[in-house]
Amino acid sequence: NAGVTQTPKFQVLKTGxxxxxxxxxxxxxxxxxxxxxxxxxxxxxxxYSVGAGITDQxxxxxxxxxxxxxxxxxxxxxxxxxxxxTSVYFCASSSPAGxxxxxxxxxxxxxxxx
Amino acid sequence: xxxxxxxxxxxxxxxxxxxxxxxxxxISGNEYVYWYRQIHSQGPQYIIHGLKNNxxxxxxxxxxxxxxKSSTLILPHATLRDTAVYxxxxxxxxxxxADGLTFGKGTHLIIQP
Numbered sequence: 722n723a724g725v726t727q728t729p730k731f732q733v734l735k736t737g738x739x740x741x742x743x744x745x746x747x748x749x750x751x752x753x754x755x756x757x758x759x760x761x762x763x764x765x766x767x768x769y770s771v772g773a774g775i776t777d778q779x780x781x782x783x784x785x786x787x788x789x790x791x792x793x794x795x796x797x798x799x800x801x802x803x804x805x806x807t808s809v810y811f812c813a814s815s816s817p818a819g820x821x822x823x824x825x826x827x828x829x830x831x832x833x834x835x
Numbered sequence: 836x837x838x839x840x841x842x843x844x845x846x847x848x849x850x851x852x853x854x855x856x857x858x859x860x861x862i863s864g865n866e867y868v869y870w871y872r873q874i875h876s877q878g879p880q881y882i883i884h885g886l887k888n889n890x891x892x893x894x895x896x897x898x899x900x901x902x903x904k905s906s907t908l909i910l911p912h913a914t915l916r917d918t919a920v921y922x923x924x925x926x927x928x929x930x931x932x933a934d935g936l937t938f939g940k941g942t943h944l945i946i947q948p
Contacts, residue, residue, distance in 0.1 A: 725878075754935050763922065763938030764879065769860050779935055780904065826878025 722747050725827035727812050733833045734802040742797040742830050744812030751814045753795040754779070754824070755787065757808040764811060770795055802834045839923045844943040853910040855942050857923030860904040867928050869936070870908045872919040879922065879938070882908065910939060918946045 730742045746753065751772045756764040756779075766779030770789040784806060786798040795814075799806060809831050813824040840858040847853040859868065870882040883890055883897045885906070890897045910917055913914040922941040 756935070756938075761940070763940055764936075765938075766935035769935055774841055813878070823881045823884075824879075826880070829876070 724748065725799065725812055725814055725825050727827035727830050729812075729830060730828070731824070731831045733835065734799070735835055738802050740799050740802070741816070742810055742812075742832070744795045744797065744827060745793050746795075746812075746814040746825070747793065748814060748816070748825065749792065750814035750816045750825070751792065754813045754815075755795070755797045756811045756813065757781065757806075758811060759808050759831075767797065767810075777781060789828060799832075802832075804834045806832065807834045808832060839925055839939060841884075841921075841923050841939065841942045843940065844945065846921050846947055847913050847947050849915060849948050850912055851914040853917065853944055855908040855910075855921050855923075855944060856905065857908070858905045859923070859925045862903050864924050866925045867927070868897065868906050869924045869926060870895070870897065870938070871922045871924065871938070872917075873922070873941070874916075874919040877910070882921075913944075913946045915946050915948060917944065919944060 725746045753765040756771040758764045765781050767785050768779055768787040770776045773789050773792055776787050776808045789795050809829045811829050812827040867884050867886050869884040871879045873879045883892055883895050885897045885899050899906045920941040920943050922938050924936050
């Protein structure tokens with residue numbers, strides 16, 4: 722299994738541009754989440770999904786959209802990039818059959834907005 | 836969720852046991868203690884979790900005090916590859932954890948050669 726994969730690894734955007742960060746998992750996990758991590762800080766939850774067609778907002782959802790059309794994929798869309806969205810973005814997945822918070826994280830996408 | 840307090844940084848000599856403390860004095864009876872770590876530039880990695888009994892797995896041991904107000908993560912024989920930020924997280928146990936974990940700033944553990 723590849724686990725959780727994220728593309729691209731690095732991205733530079735200009736203010737106002739839009740883009741989609743891709744996340745995929747091959748573990749048949751129903752739960753998927755997006756976090757951002759700013760320098761020297763812990764991770765903050767952006768959006769999450771408990772299954773295909775179901776999404777919800779986390780702690781810092783403004784400026785981001787998500788959709789979940791398949792179990793495997795959970796893309797994160799930046800609508801109009803701002804310098805404040807410069808961060809490292811992590812996608813995670815987990816199984817509702819799990820009995821604890823064992824989340825599997827992807828390698829991250831490093832985004833710079835100029 | 837209960838708040839946790841961890842020292843911002845710690846050093847440990849290679850080959851020694853690394854003991855990472857966490858204070859969670861407001862923990863409630865149905866909240867678990869989870870530990871994750873994040874090696875530089877990588878995604879966080881689950882280590883271990885516990886409710887009230889001590890736990891051990893291939894990576895680490897978790898010691899929770901009897902009153903559950905604090906815990907210690909023990910890496911028995913630290914190696915240079917254990918240099919990372921370690922996060923102590925308290926959360927109610929529920930399947931999967933889709934609604935996310937609250938990561939504070941953690942403890943930056945530096946293993947010295």
